[in-house]
Amino acid sequence: MTPAALTDLPLWPPTNLGRDPLVPLDAGERDRFDAPVTKVRLPTDATAWLVTRHADVRQLLRHPGFSADLTRPGFPLLRALPPESLSDRRGGFIRMDGIEHSRLRRMLTAEFMIKSIRRIEPLIRQTVESTLDDLRDAGPPADLVATFALPLPSMVICHLLGVPYADHDFFQLRSRTLLDRSAAPELVRTHVGELRDYLHGLVEAKCAAGDRGDDLLSRLARDRVDTGELAVDELVGMALLLLIAGHETTANMIGLSTLLLLREPDRYAALRDDPDQAETLVEELLRYLSIVRTGLPRLALEDVEVGGQLIRAGEGAIAVLSTANRDAAVFDGPDEFDPYRQAHQHVAFGFGVHQCIGQPLARAELRIALVELARRFPGLRLAAPDGPLPTRDNSIVFGLDALPVTW
């Protein structure tokens, strides 16, 4: 392709700011990316096939002919990668394929299964209550993101992993850099290095004789590192992945969900009066808000036809979760928020073998957080209803930077 032709391709992800935070793509963008498969230009001047339909997104993400390994040449990157040493990559199984991936993921599946999450529900509930106390003490008015949406999942994942929450400023700032598409590669490398050093110290301490706490990292140190199944720097990489994933995703879902519910006070009140509906409400929130809005990138390792388009080996493809979740072929009236619909087919957690391992935890946190918020703050409303809300436009995980509320 000539450079002139490259600039004719639509740019993904769209750059225009200022849209309603609840709308993944505005009408113009929907038109531009309306085809099942569209060739797009990325900010790195690479090209990729944008896959937007529900069935095609599921096919792409489940197909073994597509790789998630972003260090492969030709991988469709949204930003330049920092020069990476091989050891930096270790343990980060979200970017691995096949047996390499499943070997590490399987060390965690029992930790995050529904039975295990049910056992820690009292801890989640207790953390929700204490963060809601903080919200009460901070206002009115108060910033719901700073006092509730962000600290809650952060405290829970710290407790699970055995990472001191007292250090949260340190790793929160750095984890944001890792998700920020506009961050300079050198800064990304520095912050990854600092996070790895921090977690390395923590893991070494847990591996040392005498420190055998009942947390996930201690369990992995005892059951996997001691037995020689897992190297220390692999455990560090796994810890890094879980810490980042556990921080930003649920926090942004809580913030955006609260905004949506405050705009629909009847639904907010219904949540308080009938908390049993929270489970289906949470599925619809996941579908409707689709916070991983830039999509999931993959590299074709063989020729595969997706949505009528032959994607050749060596070409990039991006599975757009937000459009798949608003596909009229699967969801009636997809742009309507309807907590009574069966939204279980959504792909907000991705699809294929990389589908979010923490989804039972995310669901439990969201459900408990929203029900308790509605119960404790029945009169909650936006403190600045007409002003624009600061959003995280450059982040791989979309969300609100702040949500001013009063009661």
Place this chain on the structure above:
Amino acid sequence: MTGRVRVDRDRCCGSGNCVVTAPEVFDQDDEEGLVLLRFTAPAPETLALVRRAADLCPAGAITVE
């Protein structure tokens, strides 16, 4: 269509969608958190949920014959 269910634990990625969808039929083992089948021939009234679980399985580890 016999309604016989099979699970492939080698393919399972432990997402737990099946346990959410049809808890009468699917479980996860304590050691690995991978899919376990409670009944290979589930009651006819649960078959719709079993099919849904098969459809929602991200790894394609569940088949209904």
